[in-house]
Amino acid sequence: MKACQIDSKTHHGINVLRGVFAIMVVAAHSLDLAIKSFAPELAETQTGRLLQATIGNGFYWVMGFFVLSGFCIQLSVQTSYAKGRYSLKSYLAARVTRIAPLFYIALLFAAAVEFIAHWLGTRPPVWQTGINITAFLGNVFFTQNVTGWFGSYAPAWSITCEMAYYLFWPVALWLSG
Numbered sequence: 001m002k003a004c005q006i007d008s009k010t011h012h013g014i015n016v017l018r019g020v021f022a023i024m025v026v027a028a029h030s031l032d033l034a035i036k037s038f039a040p041e042l043a044e045t046q047t048g049r050l051l052q053a054t055i056g057n058g059f060y061w062v063m064g065f066f067v068l069s070g071f072c073i074q075l076s077v078q079t080s081y082a083k084g085r086y087s088l089k090s091y092l093a094a095r096v097t098r099i100a101p102l103f104y105i106a107l108l109f110a111a112a113v114e115f116i117a118h119w120l121g122t123r124p125p126v127w128q129t130g131i132n133i134t135a136f137l138g139n140v141f142f143t144q145n146v147t148g149w150f151g152s153y154a155p156a157w158s159i160t161c162e163m164a165y166y167l168f169w170p171v172a173l174w175l176s177g
Helices: 008-038 040-044 046-053 058-082 088-120 133-140 151-176
Strands: none
Touching: 008 040, 008 046, 008 058, 040 046, 058 088, 058 151, 088 133, 088 151, 133 151
């Protein structure tokens, strides 16, 4: 298998664009929360609709991030495979250690905020899924897009897709042979 090669300037540009997509995902969720919690009347205005259709449409930002991340993963795997240094064990370890630590810290933070807000009676009704132990455990095992979303951590649905891709890629590589 011959590895695709790109120069360092292009690689840097791809990583910058991935960063922009990640920031836009956060911006979209923040805008959604702000409008629903603090200015619901804005949603019915022309400005509100424009904001929600552009900056606030996180799905597009997530998909852009997925496409670029998939390209980077494919490039990395192909390069190591072409050099004879590919190992399924190291590949999976690299993928999990990139996502899991921060993911679990954020999940615990979200759970703490959810329970405190619920206890104080100040939990915003934005996330209709509420506090659900099954959904929380689904997040623990990266199956939240299948088992349900945990309250304010609902935007983490995309991690299920990313983890599925991480598992799919080595199988596709093995099948291509």
